[in-house]
Amino acid sequence: MSGMIERLPGWPALPDLFGWVETGFPGTHAVAGLHHIRIEEHxxxxxxxxxxxLPGIDPAKDVEITVTEGVLTLRAERSEETTEKHRTEFRYGTFARALRLPAGAxxxxxxxxxxxxxxxxxxxxxxxxxGTRTIPVQHG
Incomplete structure (x- = not known):
């Protein structure tokens, strides 16, 4: 073996396995081209x-936040270009996340x-x- 990692037949490669942490389980994305937003909440x-x-966005024009029937929806679009000496790289995509707000929010x-x-x-x-509330009884 001398320094090489052997992959067992039928087992995914490690990058594919750990990619689930970032993107969710395969088949859970219903909309093609829609990416997941990483969040923390408390x-x-x-x-x-x-x-x-949401790095690399202009919040004034690239972010939409809505609340409908107790669900907070966050959508963002990123279009970023990096130019170096001999190459240009584009990063773009639509990101979305919906969260149920706590009761009474x-x-x-x-x-x-x-x-x-x-x-x-x-x-x-x-x-x-x-707390407990006492309800008076009216009689007639």
Missing amino acids: LTDGTYVVRAE QGEEATAAYKDGVLTITVPVPETKT
């Missing part, structure tokens, strides 16, 4: 925060900011009161 102190990794009050290739979306989620 809910703390009455605020739902989504951070999306006020999507109409969401805000977004873009800095250093990361888009941060903040949605207020007021805490609901879960």
Whole structure:
């Protein structure tokens, strides 16, 4: 074997296997040419925060964020050109991600900011009161 890694018949190559981490399981992309946006999300102190990794975009014209029936949808298009001494490289594509907002989230009050290739979306989620309420009975 002397330094070579042998691939077993029927087993995927390691780059293909680890590619699932980035792109999801094969066959899960329903729309050709649509790429996945990597995100992190958390809910703390009455605020739902989504951070999306979107380097190389102009947020003013390349990003669309919508909230419909409790679903936050993020779409972005990237068209980037890198020119070096003897070559030019293009990176482009459409990216999308849809997330269900937590119960009670006020999507109409969401805000977004873009800095250093990361888009941060903040949605207020007021805490609901879960205490006991006594209901008086009226009699006639």
